[in-house]
Amino acid sequence: MKQIRFLLPLLFANLAIAQYNTTGELTEANINGLHEIRLPNEIRSFSNKDLSDFRIFDSKGKEVPYFIRKKGKLLRTNEYATFKIVSKTVLKDTSSSIIFENPFKTIKQFVLSVANYSGSKTFKLSGSNNREEWFGILNNGALSNLHDAKGISVDKTITFPQCAYRYLKIVFNDKNSLPINVLKIGSISNNAIHRALQIVTPQTKTTSELIQEKKTQIHVTFKNKEVINQIQFKVIAPEFFNRNVIIYTKSSRVVKHKTEVYNKELARFRLNSETEMIFNIPEIIEDSIYIEIENKDSNNLTFSDIRFFQKPLYIITTLNKNEHYSIKTGSKTAKAPEYDLSFFRNNISEDLPSVEIKEIVKQKTPQDLVKKESLWQKPWFMWSCIIITGLVILFFISNLVKDLKKE
Incomplete structure (x- = not known):
């Protein structure tokens, strides 16, 4: 009786493992942290419609939390176009100026990429077509919050009345503060492209x-x-x-x-x-x-x-470098997992490193296996039996008729 009690948990454990009929491996992650996995067709075909049976396991067999992400039809990208800087001039304790070319027919804003700076800065903006005669555009410009807590630079958009000057000059007031380091000047364009299906x-x-x-x-x-x-x-x-x-x-x-x-x-x-x-x-x-x-x-x-x-679906999960991960799916009885990670889905960037699912294998279930027909189930055998039976019946009938005639 004790042996039976010991074997029962093992039996149920084996049944639990057997219910996942599809397995796969993840390609190796190059860094530690959040990753994106684009689900292949096979995984979605072999899984439940809501992917409630999808699981990720590490090398120790421990479940790895994840959440499912759908992406919009449009992929929005920001492209930074850098303007040509013609000259930079610094007058110590007075001012610093930058002259750059306007690549457009008309312009009403540009973006300054500034190295982190603690403080604010005032400036003037002027325009010229020959770099000799300058005309005012913006007289009392101001920049503030010139630092990024997560990076080493910050982008600041400067907006002004639309103009068509070939050259623009920005002059910073450095009388009461140190000059700022302008890394580049340009424009950011927002593009939207259809996300590939x-x-x-x-x-x-x-x-x-x-x-x-x-x-x-x-x-x-x-x-x-x-x-x-x-x-x-x-x-x-x-x-x-x-x-x-x-x-x-x-x-x-x-x-x-x-x-x-x-x-x-x-x-x-x-x-x-x-x-x-x-x-x-x-x-x-x-x-x-x-x-x-x-x-x-x-x-x-x-x-x-x-x-x-x-439409593609993505799995977002945290992976470690040099760790081996596997996936299991294909269970009609599995319930959708509840992981803490899904609570933070809206705070997680869409720009993540990616890994892939490889070596997808589906174990054949009894329904998938082609049942072997027994000899007696084969059509030719059944017809042979019918013919033989018919001949035997005819033989007995003919003998019976002969016997009746003799009488």
Whole structure:
């Protein structure tokens, strides 16, 4: 009895480990601290929809906290364009001046990058087209808070009335304070670019022409259930077209105690030669879909490609250099973890070093294994038995008829 009690915890422990049917390894982190992991298609396919079963473990088997991050469609970046500094002049205990070129037709602000300085500074701004005759632009400018607690320099934006001078000169008042160290002068432009989606590669694409219905049907299959958020069509003919498109999957339902298969609509849109051929659709999680195009009396569309995309998801976690980390997922019973780290998600930068998940392996479950048919289950064996039985019956019937005739 004592031995059974000892073995029970081990049995349950093995069951707990076995419930994660997918494993992977993280590439090595180069520094200690927060990192970003972009989730591959396979991980999302093998995991629960909400990733409640995703876990990270260190080399000692201890869980590593993380949170899931979605990023916006647009990636906003700041680009610093440096202006050419023509000259720097310092008059001891009086003033310091900088002349720089204006690269634009008109200008109304620029950015000074200043080395950390404890104090404030007043200045004047003037403009010229020949660097000989100068005209006032800003007479009583002031800079304050010239230090950054986390860095060695600070950027300060100077705004002034719009002008078109080729050269600008800024003169700092150094009579009652030490001069400041201006590292560079330039402008910061805010750019927004579309964040790249993650491509999903189909396993097969089969096209059928439904002549009676005047439709084209494209059956697309994936190796596993995939998350699809966007579809792109590349049409090469005809030149002009306007077609209704429906995406659906085959599903089953019970109607009047009978199970029937029906087309479950997933998305609907229109292909038009004058619009972009990229469509954002309600999220699809399927391993088999059908794309049905309504042709009416027009010629069929010819595609060079149909591409599928999903919005990327990221795991944010803290990793240590020279430490080995593994991941596990693929459990229908696992509950979403609750880590303290997720409380600070809004304070964590999106600009983080990244690592990847490699060597993804999914263990085959009983449902995945192809069941081996026994000899008696094979069709040829069953038909052989039927034929042999029939011959035996005919043999006995013929003998019976012979015996009856003799009587």
